[in-house]
Amino acid sequence: MPVPVEIKRVTIDDIEVLLTLGRKTFFDAFLHRNSREDMDAYASTAFTTSRFEEELNNPDSEFYFAVVDNAIAGYIKLNYPNAQTDLQDPNALEVERIYVLQQYQGQQIGKHLLNFAIQTATDKQFKYVWLGVWEHNTKAIEFYKSKGFTQFGSHPFVLGNDEQTDILMKRPL
Known part of the structure; x- marks a missing residue:
């Protein structure tokens, strides 16, 4: 059942x-399919205060919370x-990350995000929205397909010592 969701910059x-949310949701989503060593190695650079400061201060990136x-x-x-x-691509918006805490999954919060x-990209007159999703994350792939996304390529993602x-x-707009 959908719940009221507020989007907050x-x-x-x-x-x-x-930082806490990012690390928790990443580990919850992927630890069961990857080694602790690879997860920790990735997190040691991806989930640091300095890294997040850099990302938050980048005028070409925006983070938003889903608040319930x-x-x-x-x-x-x-x-x-x-x-x-x-x-x-100057005609596109990238969704680099989208995560929902486990206790809120199934409440259409990911759909809301x-x-x-998609609405942000439409408002800014982009031609499409794109994202990358792990090839083994079938639940997410099916979710994106249901929202009109189609595959157009692939790229490597290095998690610790594991190249995935x-x-x-x-999704065209």
């Missing part, structure tokens, strides 16, 4: 909350062309 003052009943339930990171991880990204493949998906 993350600021530098929220960095510790974002005054509690943070998840987050999304949007990248404008100059901050995109791969394409850097993705709809927010992310499927690149896009």
